[in-house]
Amino acid sequence: xxxxxxxxxxxxxxxxxxxxxxxxxxxxxxxxxxxxxxxxxxxxxxxxxxxxxxxxxxxxxxxxxxxxxxxxxxxxxxxxxxxxxxxxxxxxxxxxxxxxxxxxxxxxxxxxxxxxxxxxxxxxxxxxxxxxxxxxxxxxxxxxxxxxxxxxxxxxxxxxxxxxxxxxxxxxxxxxxxxxxxxxxxxxxxxxxxxxxxxxxxxxxxxxxxxxxxxxxxxxxxxxxxxxxxxxxxxxxxxxxxxxxxxxxxxxxxxxxxxxxxxxxxxxxxxxxxxxxxxxxxxxxxxxxxxxxxxxxxxxxxxxxxxxxxxxxxxxxxxxxxxxxxxxxxxxxxxxxxxxxxxxxxxxxxxxxxxxxxxxxxxxxxxxxxxxxxxxxxxxxxxxxxxxxxxxxxxxxxxxxxxxxxxxxxxxxxxxxxxxxxxxxxxxxxxxxxxxxxxxxxxxxxxxxxxxxx
Numbered sequence: 001x002x003x004x005x006x007x008x009x010x011x012x013x014x015x016x017x018x019x020x021x022x023x024x025x026x027x028x029x030x031x032x033x034x035x036x037x038x039x040x041x042x043x044x045x046x047x048x049x050x051x052x053x054x055x056x057x058x059x060x061x062x063x064x065x066x067x068x069x070x071x072x073x074x075x076x077x078x079x080x081x082x083x084x085x086x087x088x089x090x091x092x093x094x095x096x097x098x099x100x101x102x103x104x105x106x107x108x109x110x111x112x113x114x115x116x117x118x119x120x121x122x123x124x125x126x127x128x129x130x131x132x133x134x135x136x137x138x139x140x141x142x143x144x145x146x147x148x149x150x151x152x153x154x155x156x157x158x159x160x161x162x163x164x165x166x167x168x169x170x171x172x173x174x175x176x177x178x179x180x181x182x183x184x185x186x187x188x189x190x191x192x193x194x195x196x197x198x199x200x201x202x203x204x205x206x207x208x209x210x211x212x213x214x215x216x217x218x219x220x221x222x223x224x225x226x227x228x229x230x231x232x233x234x235x236x237x238x239x240x241x242x243x244x245x246x247x248x249x250x251x252x253x254x255x256x257x258x259x260x261x262x263x264x265x266x267x268x269x270x271x272x273x274x275x276x277x278x279x280x281x282x283x284x285x286x287x288x289x290x291x292x293x294x295x296x297x298x299x300x301x302x303x304x305x306x307x308x309x310x311x312x313x314x315x316x317x318x319x320x321x322x323x324x325x326x327x328x329x330x331x332x333x334x335x336x337x338x339x340x341x342x343x344x345x346x347x348x349x350x351x352x353x354x355x356x357x358x359x360x361x362x363x364x365x366x367x368x369x370x371x372x373x374x375x376x377x378x379x380x381x382x383x384x385x386x387x388x389x390x391x392x393x394x395x396x397x398x399x400x401x402x403x404x405x406x407x408x409x410x411x412x413x414x415x416x417x418x419x420x421x422x423x424x425x426x427x428x429x430x431x432x433x434x435x436x437x438x439x440x441x442x443x444x445x446x447x448x449x450x451x452x453x454x
Contacts, residue, residue: 001095001418001427004048004058004453005072005124009139010093011083012076016120016141021101022176023169024191024224027241028258031271033096034283035300035405037416039429040447048453053079064447072126077119085453087423091398094425095418097302098273098281100254100390101220101245118144132156146170159184186231193224218386219246238264252389253277266291278393279304300405305419307399403429412444425451 002010013020020026042064050056058072086094122139134154141147149167160183168179173195180189197220221244228237241260247253255274261267266289273283285298400419406412416429431445 001425001449001451003046004056004451005074005126007089007094008050008056008074008076008080008083009122009124011080012078012120012122012139015078015080015082017144018141018147019171021099022171022173022193022195022222024176024178024193024226024241026099027193027222027224027243028260028269028271029096030099030256030273031258031283031285034098034273034281034302034403035285035298037096037403037405037414039414039416039431039445040427040449041445042447044447044449046449046451046453048451050080050083050085050454053081056080058453062449068128068130070126070128072124075123077121085423086420086425086451089425089453090394091304091401091418091420092394092396095401097401098254098275099256100247100393101222101243101256145172185233185235187228188231189226189228189237191224191226193222196221196223218249219244236264238262247386247389250385252386254390265289275393278389278396279306279398294409296407296409298405298407300403302401302403304396304398305400305402307397307420423452427451 010020012018021029042062044060044062044064046058046060048056048058054076056074058074059069060072061067061069084090084093118141120141122137124137126135128134132154133156134152136150136152138150139147140150147169149169150164151167152162152164154162163182163184165180165182165184170177175195176191176193178189178191180191181187182189221242223240223242225240226238229235230237239260239262241258243256243258245254245256248255253275255272257273258269258271260269267287268290269285269287271283271285273281275281280301280303282301283299287296287298289295400417403414403416403418405414411434413432414429415432416427418425418427420426426448428448429445430443432441433444434440435442
């Protein structure tokens with residue numbers, strides 16, 4: 001679960017059209033969210049408030065062997081009007097999970113020159129107690145595609161009482177570049193990510209003809225690398241990664257595959273993540289070392305639960321009521337008795353109207369061939385199905401999510417439940433491992449955290 005400050009940072013990126021998925025460090029973010037999710041340790045409560053559209057504060061208190069706390073502040077030069085509190089926020093926005101990688105879109109130059117957020121900035125600071133540990137972050141947008149990110153940590157337990165990392169990031173539809181410098185070991189780094197294919201213009205997206213778009217436009221292939229060099233210890237670092245993300249043209253379900261290689265350490269890691277339904281995701285990862293021949297297989301899944309267990313009978317349709325349908329029922333109480341909502345027509349970008357092209361709008365997605373064109377508009381069919389699936393995921397009203405991951409070689413099992421309890425977001429989980437001596441399971445982590453934000 002994201003902290004409230006992390007959530008505001010993501011809203012800042014969305015408000016300023018900054019694509020996080022186009023950064024090399026996030027190339028395996030989907031598999032990490034399902035396999036390497038953190039488990040709360042002890043008891044923790046977080047209370048946050050957005051005083052204005054430009055500023056917010058957060059207070060955290062935890063009890064893990066001793067009482068600790070922190071106080072944080074955030075300021076944004078861009079009004080964060082698209083944020084919500086823990087009572088109304090969607091779980092898809094509050095919890096790290098499957099990321100749908102969108103095809104590349106190049107903004108028009110005239111839009112870039114007049115963009116009001118081309119010089120936007122974000123300031124963040126946190127103070128921990130007891131003790132004198134501090135952390136800060138500055139995000140300064142230099143241009144529409146370039147920003148400066150500075151992270152600082154001040155802690156008496158660190159070498160020279162702290163460290164600072166500077167990122168100069170350039171993010172475009174075709175590629176992204178990062179120049180990194182850290183005061184720790186005087187580390188210098190370079191990250192690059194290149195997207196194969198030709199980016200689509202934003203004007204083309206708003207007025208495209210689906211017959212002219214091939215099916216592979218739903219796929220995104222990205223290849224990247226990172227180079228590191230510690231000037232003090234004269235130690236180099238090198239790694240590369242490949243990501244392939246696509247969506248099925250028949251069901252609209254997305255999947256992501258990645259391959260990461262570290263030639264210096266001889267480590268190879270491959271992942272496969274697929275959204276098997278609107279409310280479930282499965283992920284697998286295989287790690288192998290060419291020097292030691294050590295290998296490991298990790299498996300994980302996440303399963304969402306709907307807030308409203310009653311299904312809505314859409315004549316021949318059977319889906320869980322999304323937030324949009326719930327709003328419609330509130331406006332028309334006479335329909336609540338039978339839980340029936342009229343089927344709304346889907347309007348495509350070229351102003352053609354399609355009346356419900358999906359026969360059974362459930363997690364399986366059965367296609368009704370009598371309602372789909374069998375002529376040259378096959379590209380239109382695939383575009384409609386993928387859009388319908390994504391809209392259904394975004395509009396679904398979920399109340400909780402259950403995450404599970406295990407590793408065969410490490411013999412570790414992690415279980416995490418995150419959901420909404422009244423006005424709070426709750427996260428609780430456990431981490432179990434097998435004792436190598438007694439071969440009995442033992443608890444490594446066990447905790448619960450509460451988050452409240454206005």
